[in-house]
Amino acid sequence: MPATLLGTLTIGQAPRADITPILAEHLPADVECIHLGVLDGLDNATIARRFPVLPGEAVLTTRLLDGSAVIMGKTAVRAAVQAKLNELEQLGCRTIALLCTGEFHGLACERAWLLEPDLLVPPVVTSLTNGRQVGILVPLPGQMASEGAKWRALARAPVYAAASPYNSTPQQLTAAALELKAQAAEVIVMDCMGYTERHRSIVREATGLPVVLSNALLARLLAALL
Template identity: 30%
Template sequence: MFLSVGQSPRADIIDEMLESLDLPIVPVEIGALDGLSSAQIADLKVRPGEASIVTRLADGSDVVISKPRIAERMAAIAAGFHRNEFDLVVILSTGLFRDFESTCPMVNAQRAMESTVISLAAQGAAVGLVQPLAQQINELDIPALASYRVTASYAADGDKALLANALLDLADCEIIVLNSVSFTDADRQMVAKASGKPVVLARRIIASAIRLLLHGTHPATAPGVSTEFTEKLQRLTPRERQVLSLVAEGLSNKAIARQLGISPKTVEIHRSNVMSKMEVSSSNTLIRMVVAAGHP
């Protein structure tokens, strides 16, 4: 299940990810704005003091809406899924700074991106974030990043001029993160070529998380993934791969336990096994390994 902020379908995002995954996935999609009238969507416009998020409607147009109120709507949808109704639920949006309760295994795009940025910054790298809206630069609030070197700029997906301007703002950064699922691989390639720096794409982070969670049932070797990483993955049991992916999102043992329907103590055992088999000593190192595997 792909749960997006706007209206379905979002074939522009999902088809690209499915192609890169090369797994026998049957996608189902719900947009949080599906079925709403123009007046109801307009009622979700940003009010004073609210953070904003931009999303796409079925007609291809973009709309800026209230982040906290659309997050509540999405949380209600996710909470309504029954255990084992879906093999995986994917929250297909960065920018939603909240946990979503679910009895299905879940990929939360924002959590996955957040843990990626933290792991890169913790390594000492100066990280540049490209947000889709100018106002999101001031709205960015990730307490865990407060002590790291993180600079934000903005650009719309596909807008070469704005992306070029963003790179000027982020000239001193060593790694660029395109922090929205709307950015495409073409955007990534352009930014990488113009900057000469590594560029992290949200879609690839999400695809990596999906691959890890489904790898146990449908093992597959993705093009460009190192043989060493693949061999280490093969050491893991299906459950350990699920735990690996959720650890990479920065989830606590209790949160992982709720999603997988097991006890926190069992999660702790799986987590220890994962660290040992992947030959890493910290969660940050594990996350960097996953990021590298998803970004050949």
């Protein structure tokens, strides 16, 4: 067995070509990764059937191997996430990183050390910003409400804008960033694992503000742990 076996779990299809390079940049050289996805091996029809968006339900969006994006109901995704965590443990992973910033209450591993971005990123951002106005960029407008509870520790209620990392144009991303700046944001948090360094550069250039990239922050915390 390698010195360190890390499991990663995306709610999309693995490996995530947009996220794994960011992880690899920061992780120690002796870390070996097993990448799993909730949607591995599933076609669009099966995804729509197994993860329907129910009326009034919170939604999540993610990336497939072909680069396309899908939207899924959160309730069904949560059950599938737990099943995949169990699978990663059975494969020998003793550290597992969830590659999704959505809130999933009650996830658990028997032995593995589970890192959940929704429990890690908000406290770090709260400490870093120290009372400043935070702007949150999310993929879907509906997530401004459904994912907002995790930011309750901020001293000031955050402001929001939406632009998908999967199908927004640079112009749409710029417009969302400027919307946050117009709402007096002093720092911007890109609250989705699908945002990349390219997206961060666009937002920073458009606003001149500090930009926190959730997956890069997770990678740095993982590196510190491993």
